[in-house]
Amino acid sequence: MRREIPLIITFVVGITLLSSYFFSGTIPGTTWVLAKVATDITGWGIIVTAFAAGLASVNLIRIHAEKIARKRQDWINSVALVVSLAVFFVVGVYVKHYPKNISMRTFSQNIFDNIYSPYGAAMFAILGFYVASASYRAFRARSFEASLLLGAAVLMMLGSAPIGVLLWNQFPIISGWLLNVVNSTGQRGINIGLAIGAFATAMRLLIGLDRGHLGSGE
Amino acid sequence: MIWKKLQDIDRRIIYTLMIVFLLYPMMFPIGIPIEIDATTKDVFNTLKALNPATDTVVLAASYSVGGAPDVGPQFDAVAKHLFELKIPFLVPSFVSDGPAQVERVLARLESLGLVYGVDAVNLGFITGGEAAVKAFVDNPRTVFIKDFRGNVVADLPIMQRVDKVTDLAYVLDFQTGNPGYADWIRQAPGVKYGAGLVTVSVPAAIPFVNSKQIVGMLKGLRGAAEYELLMERPALAVAKMDAQSLGHLLIVALIILGNTAHFVDKKLSKK
Amino acid sequence: MSISTNPWVWIMGIGMVSLFSFIYKENAAYRFFEHVFVGAAAGYFLQMNYVNILDRAWIPLVAKGRYSLLIPIFLGLLLYTRFFKRYAWLSRWATSFMIGIGVGISSFGMINAQLIRQASAAMMPFLVKDKLGVILWTRSANNTLMILGTLSVLVYFFFSYTPKGPVKEVTHFGRWVMMLTFGVAFGNVVMGRISLLLGAFERIFGTWLGLL
Numbered sequence: 001m002r003r004e005i006p007l008i009i010t011f012v013v014g015i016t017l018l019s020s021y022f023f024s025g026t027i028p029g030t031t032w033v034l035a036k037v038a039t040d041i042t043g044w045g046i047i048v049t050a051f052a053a054g055l056a057s058v059n060l061i062r063i064h065a066e067k068i069a070r071k072r073q074d075w076i077n078s079v080a081l082v083v084s085l086a087v088f089f090v091v092g093v094y095v096k097h098y099p100k101n102i103s104m105r106t107f108s109q110n111i112f113d114n115i116y117s118p119y120g121a122a123m124f125a126i127l128g129f130y131v132a133s134a135s136y137r138a139f140r141a142r143s144f145e146a147s148l149l150l151g152a153a154v155l156m157m158l159g160s161a162p163i164g165v166l167l168w169n170q171f172p173i174i175s176g177w178l179l180n181v182v183n184s185t186g187q188r189g190i191n192i193g194l195a196i197g198a199f200a201t202a203m204r205l206l207i208g209l210d211r212g213h214l215g216s217g218e
Numbered sequence: 219m220i221w222k223k224l225q226d227i228d229r230r231i232i233y234t235l236m237i238v239f240l241l242y243p244m245m246f247p248i249g250i251p252i253e254i255d256a257t258t259k260d261v262f263n264t265l266k267a268l269n270p271a272t273d274t275v276v277l278a279a280s281y282s283v284g285g286a287p288d289v290g291p292q293f294d295a296v297a298k299h300l301f302e303l304k305i306p307f308l309v310p311s312f313v314s315d316g317p318a319q320v321e322r323v324l325a326r327l328e329s330l331g332l333v334y335g336v337d338a339v340n341l342g343f344i345t346g347g348e349a350a351v352k353a354f355v356d357n358p359r360t361v362f363i364k365d366f367r368g369n370v371v372a373d374l375p376i377m378q379r380v381d382k383v384t385d386l387a388y389v390l391d392f393q394t395g396n397p398g399y400a401d402w403i404r405q406a407p408g409v410k411y412g413a414g415l416v417t418v419s420v421p422a423a424i425p426f427v428n429s430k431q432i433v434g435m436l437k438g439l440r441g442a443a444e445y446e447l448l449m450e451r452p453a454l455a456v457a458k459m460d461a462q463s464l465g466h467l468l469i470v471a472l473i474i475l476g477n478t479a480h481f482v483d484k485k486l487s488k489k
Numbered sequence: 490m491s492i493s494t495n496p497w498v499w500i501m502g503i504g505m506v507s508l509f510s511f512i513y514k515e516n517a518a519y520r521f522f523e524h525v526f527v528g529a530a531a532g533y534f535l536q537m538n539y540v541n542i543l544d545r546a547w548i549p550l551v552a553k554g555r556y557s558l559l560i561p562i563f564l565g566l567l568l569y570t571r572f573f574k575r576y577a578w579l580s581r582w583a584t585s586f587m588i589g590i591g592v593g594i595s596s597f598g599m600i601n602a603q604l605i606r607q608a609s610a611a612m613m614p615f616l617v618k619d620k621l622g623v624i625l626w627t628r629s630a631n632n633t634l635m636i637l638g639t640l641s642v643l644v645y646f647f648f649s650y651t652p653k654g655p656v657k658e659v660t661h662f663g664r665w666v667m668m669l670t671f672g673v674a675f676g677n678v679v680m681g682r683i684s685l686l687l688g689a690f691e692r693i694f695g696t697w698l699g700l701l
Contacts, residue, residue, distance in 0.1 A: 002578045006585035013586055017593025038593075042353050044561035045590035046346035047546045048583055051565025053345065053538035057531045058572070077520050081528035088532030089539075096540050099368025112318040114501040116533055119526040120283035120315075121689050122508040128686035129512045131679055132236045133229045136472040140480055145668045150477075152672025154470050157679055160440065162250045163463035172253060177631075178673050179424060185635045186670025188425040188607055189642025189663070195603035202592040202599070213588055214581050233512050240683070240690060244701050287688020288681055314537040345541045352594050363544045403606075404598020417681030421674045429610035431602060438677075439684035458687045465683040 007208040013041060014206045057085065087111065152178055221483035225476070232472065239468045243460035250460050257427060258444040260434035261296070261412050264388055270304040273387035274379045276358075277307050279316035285394030285416040286319060291442035291455040292414040293392045294323055299449050301327050301337065306376050308386075310341040310362065312350050312397045317342050317366040334367075335374040342366040348401040355383045355406045383409055390414060390434070399423050403431045414441065491699045502697030505689060611639045638666040 020038035159175020392414035417438030442455035641663030695701035
């Protein structure tokens, strides 16, 4: 039962939603309108996903609370994490319940604009440095295929930056051709393959052949 | 020997060069001309052809804070353009970072005369990825209950213009990942859909532009700069394009230098 | 412009510079602000999802008596049984429900929008002629490349058969097309990462230090 019920849930939910793309009217033997049932189930899915968002936070708090309690190395950083999490959560919830409180709204926008948003941007921006370093150290034309990759990348960089046209007026034309013709060809082949693969996986999940998400054991 | 040394150059030298090459043109702009791509013109012309009396647009804010420097300026420019054209727009967010970023843009436009709830609405965040996109496509009018500012969405004048998804003249989706164009073209095949993409996602989306499933595309920061130029209001994105050019030049030079050092060293050591 | 006197901007600037200090060497300031960011991201994401639960489940249930919403609330709560070993298996119900939704809503579009529409877009004439019947060689060459290239990539991904003879040559061509495709992707990665750096520099050197 512990494995069968989940398989039945996946099948019933999946087949109901999939049917709604092909059929209209009521579900045979009932007065339920298929489109309405599909909309309701999708809405329920949104609610379950919202609950799932809490899982990561619960895990995060558990790990860092333990670190703080045992005063492990760098425990002060764990305090920073938990405090930061709590502030963002509490302030957000407060603003939701008291949307007319202007000072709290401003505070909420300020912590977003000056902490979360720029720190997030900085974390991702660091990759810009790594790309430069990797280009220098690892990007080598060691084989014919690697040369194709490298050549396309260099032409793309020269053609897509505004300065490319000043260096040689054919750079943008070449990079445009690479993007719209060659890249489109490769991506389309990959996409078609991906769609077939994803559809096959979806069908395996639907009929219960693929059970990886149930985990091992009972 | 020098070629070997050149291969082991300290990475911090590369980082310093990067900072100099990017910062210098930001402080002292060069003014390199920018050519405008056809996909950017498609977005601009689509919006320009709309009728303010009857048409409503969706600007979906599905971009995270990490990718915001690439996509945010696109949103800024298009929102400003719609405000000038007096075309009302709904802003749903399918990524949690969206609504607070949009709030800044709307506040700026409100100071210029935009009427919240009539000309634009920040609908807030709906979780669920593709399921959320489907829910919005099924019921664009009722799927959001309260907006980001706590107003009841159904009471807002702008929402009276939209009943079903086909009432939307154009959906322009600003995105940094999931949910993104793939989810939209799966769930809303009958909708005129355009994409504001983070530069990294552009190549994968091109086949859908060629097949006309995506009508109009803004390609990263450059797309934003091109849009600003089309509006004849060069702003922050245009200002960064010189730095983008020098950054590219530096990386191309590094690739050439790195390869030269590698192959010359290999040849010499064989001897 | 001059250096900012806004304390919020200083919090932003110090945090960003500390995070960037990682490129020099990992250090205590980086680790501290990294933790602040992770906490902020988790807290913000959590509250945004709380709003979804409140607006879409709790208020309609309590205020409008929509008792059918007890089903997703129950399933959502079941997710948390994974923290209790004895009842962890119950969380599979919720996972299976979400997988059922994923399968149900994406399958049709996968075939319709991603397979059929893309395959039909690849069905183009080898020879393109203008209204007067003159062959447009550039477009014809591009079309030929796109048709053969797409087919070669598909053949490359045909794993059920070991390619031999001419088929092997086709897979080689498919691989070259993909290499060029990945090169284009790398070029775009560089451009995208530079954009992110520029955004960060604008905040540090412009908004905070007032140098831009």
